[in-house]
């Protein structure tokens with residue numbers, strides 16, 4: 001078990017946002033997290049990295065390799081961030097710094113966490129850009145985010161997340177802000193990286209179609225609780241919870257058998 | 266949580282723009298600088314035109330202002346004076362001559378001091394540059410520093426104190442502050458030296474830059490430096506207080522705004538140290554609005570020098586401008602207008618260039 005969240009509760013401003021979330025991520029597996037907007041998917045991801053909004057209180061346990069991330073001192077937590085757990089955000093148009101070059105954003109945490117020199121970091125960055133299939137990786141290294149399309153920017157964000165070889169990757173709706181035509185390509189990339197690098201991936205999405213295409217396990221959240229969890233086939237074909245059934249019914253296509261996301265990269 | 270999908274115009278990485286940039290071979294920043302410089306030259310020419318036209322539009326007869334009653338009664342003297350100063354020629358010809366002179370560093374002759382205006386300016390401009398430059402430096406360091414501090418300690422005691430300071434800075438009129446400071450620190454407490462730039466008993470350092478403090482340092486004269494700095498400090502703070510207040514307030518809100526951005530959270534998620542996030546991620550973005558406001562504020566700081574110079578008897582261009590304007594000394598007025606215009610131009614140029622240096626989206630457009 002790579003990352004184990006048990007009984008995670010988060011309250012913010014007197015409101016209980018998460019009410020006891022349990023999630024288990026495993027090496028080389030993609031865990032899909034679905035649920036309507038506001039159900040607490042993003043907060044769950046942020047809690048793992050200790051990035052909850054100011055004033056939020058989190059209790060429970062988030063276990064990574066025997067250590068509880070919720071009680072880690074700030075210095076140690078900063079080593080985990082980027083180093084062992086990385087995150088890809090929803091909108092690459094806002095999650096990359098517009099004034100820093102792609103190379104800078106790819107190498108700065110490598111140099112900080114791994115202590116790499118300038119040249120080593122650069123070589124690794126170019127290699128990573130190739131790995132996420134950015135054409136012309138050498139040239140892309142010196143460019144700025146605004147010179148790339150949305151899909152390319154999200155690939156760059158993924159490369160940044162993978163730079164320090166984390167064990168866990170949290171991807172918070174990584175395709176929601178992208179053109180439909182490039183969504184499938186980014187998802188395929190995530191799946192491939194998960195298999196190749198043995199990552200434990202938490203893929204947050206409200207799109208069950210996405211889920212059925214690449215997730216191994218699926219959890220469904222509602223009002224700060226995980227209401228259903230299990231292998232993809234089981235959850236998507238024989239949902240135990242009424243809420244999951246209603247999500248599935250809302251999908252276009254034949255009921256209970258969501259379609260593959262179409263389009264090309 | 267931000268669900269906005271803003272600014273998603275897909276710009277292909279190998280667009281025609283990049284290809285064109287590569288063909289021209291120049292570094293994008295260099296091309297950006299050249300473009301800005303050319304614009305500045307054009308604007309400088311515009312300034313000569315505007316100062317010339319405005320100066321010649323003022324109601325009031327320079328002849329009457331410069332000749333005595335007796336001479337005014339004699340048409341021959343008046344005509345001779347007009348011819349001497351080129352006032353009998355058509356306006357466009359006067360402008361052509363004026364421009365030709367300017368290009369050779371000839372600003373005409375002051376009708377009051379009977380010295381070349383260029384010489385007068387060389388004497389008075391450095392004093393103002395020293396005062397205004399010190400005020401700009403102080404307001405940048407303190408204003409931006411206070412603003413960042415207030416943002417980082419939001420809603421805590423230091424934030425509240427700084428808010429009061431910036432409110433005072435913004436609302437107290439400069440001339441009033443100058444008078445009060447002069448009265449309290451010089452007249453009552455006698456802790457600051459009074460008027461002028463340096464203790465007359467010390468003479469002054471041999472002029473190199475014209476800035477007393479710098480010249481004193483260059484000459485290794487610590488006594489002169491101390492005196493010059495002592496004379497500089499009160500008028501500088503008086504002049505800077507408004508800009509300090511303004512910059513504190515703007516920096517605070519700019520930093521708070523950037524702190525809420527997605528890319529700052531992404532930087533935290535990368536485990537970067539707090540100081541790297543502050544300087545590399547937050548300040549870089551916040552500088553864009555700060556620079557805009559600072560550029561504008563420095564313009565108004567310059568007009569504030571006229572008052573401050575008058576009250577602290579600072580022998581700068583403000584004093585010279587006042588004297589020239591009240592005596593309708595047209596060449597002097599034009600010279601001052603030109604200098605002020607060029608200073609504004611330089612400030613704007615610096616602001617523009619900084620935009621390009623900080624923000625690749627500006628220089629790569």
Ligand SMILES: Nc1ncnc2c1ncn2[C@@H]1O[C@H](COP(=O)(O)OP(=O)(O)O)[C@@H](O)[C@H]1O
Pocket residue numbers: 012013017035036037038039040041042043044053266
């Ligand atoms: N900064 C915040 N301050 C207060 N409440 C918040 C904040 N961000 C999110 N919430 C609340 O937390 C709950 C869960 O939000 P979130 O995790 O973003 O949902 P999801 O990602 O599933 O759409 C929502 O009810 C939302 O209103």
Ligand SMILES: [Mg+2]
Pocket residue numbers: 041042043172266
């Ligand atoms: Mg969300």
